[in-house]
Amino acid sequence: MTARELHAAGISDPRLRAAYDQCRRLNARHGRTYFLATRLLPPQRRPAVHALYGFARWADDIVDAIDETGADRVAVRQRRAVALDRLGDDLAGGLAGADGAEPVVVALADTSRRYGIDHRYFADFLASMRSDLTVGRYATYADLRAYMHGSAAVIGLEMLPVLGTVVPSAEAAPYAAELGVAFQLTNFLRDVGEDLDRGRVYVPGDLLDAHGVDHALLRHCRSTRGSDPRVTSALREFEALTRAAYRRAAPGLPMLDPVARPCIRTAFVLYQGILDAVAAEGWPLHRRAAVPRRRRAAVAADGLVRVAAARLAARRGPGTAGGAPHSSSRPKEAA
Structure with a gap:
């Protein structure tokens, strides 16, 4: 975390500064696209976004990234469940005012207090993380959407008080x-092969069935680094579902505080660029598609231009900045 960001956010306590800095490092290491977009936010809002992402990443790593090679699956699941429960207890205490044990909890609890974020969102998120320990497939898109309420939709809702709105x-x-x-649908499409290795398939079962795809065929394509027209057609339909979600989300961009719009617009464009890359590479299961560096740079440069214009308009007055913020993104209290 740069000293400028921490100072702008009014974060002076050494323990808090260290906690937010760890969250920033997690964001930079694991969320390249999102981290790039976050840098377009005003400095005082970046620490809160890093805290939200850092906590989510920490919980996700408990579910996915613990190296248990060769260990009994039931024992692994139990250890991960215990770790998630411990994180949940730590968070409950942190949100109630106790000192959190994990730095990500310390930062998240502080962000929640500053921006008045509903605690239910964190509970719903952890519930979805726990379901990943026992649920590996989703029969329908409706079933998948129910899971994504906690794993993805609440992340957008947590972000809203930080970003601010003009409505x-x-x-x-x-x-x-x-x-x-x-x-998240974009991530699912990009990571079908990696999720297979974790014993999960997020592409709905009825969609796969409609194209004649079963788990064995997916595993075959993954292990042979090959493709199959049935798998390709199923993933193409899943891509269409994902693009429809972007179309439904798009009207919300103008509702954001003008100085926050370039950040979210950049993420909006870059994540759809991941879809473009996956499709261009033929929906591969054996490698992760990525947005070309040149494309990322061009989108980021456009975002910087938009940031400059928004900040200039804000200095001239609320009437020129695309609407006066309705929901202030100023923290409720300073550290």
């Missing part, structure tokens, strides 16, 4: 939630 937050909330879903 009542309740009006912008459905679009923020849908954008969280669109981002």
Whole structure:
């Protein structure tokens, strides 16, 4: 975390500064696309976004990234469940005012207090993380959407108080939630092969069935580094579902505080670029498609231009900045 960001956010306590810095490092290491977009936010808002992402990443790593090679699956699941429960207890204490044990909890609890973020969102998120320990497949898209309420939609809702809006937050909330879903669907499509290795398939079962795809065929394509027209057609339909989510989310962009729009617009464009890359490479299961560096740079440069214009308009007065913020993104209290 740069000293400038921490100072701008009014974060002076050494323990808090260290906690936010760890969250920033997690964001930079694991969320390249999202981290790039976050740098377009005003400095005082970046620490809160890093805290939200850092906590989510930490919980996700408990579910996915613990190296248990060769260990009994039941024992692994139990250890991960215990770790998630411990994280949940730590968070409950942190949100109630106790000192959190994990730095990500310390930063998240502080962000929640500063921006008045509904605690239910964190509970719903952890519930979805726990379901990943026992649920590996989803029969229908509706079933997948129910899971994504906690794993993705609430992330968009948590972000909204930090970003600020020019309309009542309740009006912008459905679009923020849908954008969280669109981002996660994008990740699912990009990571089909990696998720297979974790014993999960997020492409709905009825969609796969309609194209004659079963788990064995997916595993075959993954292990042979090959493709199959049935798998390709199923993933193409899943891509169409994902693009529809972006279309539903798009009307929410103008509802955001003008100085926050370039950040979210950049993420909006770059994540759809991941879809373009996956399609261009033929929906591969054996490698992760990525947006070309040149494309990322061009989108980021456009975002910087938009940031400069928004900040200039804001200095001239609320009437020139695309609307006066309705939901202030100023923290409720300073550290």
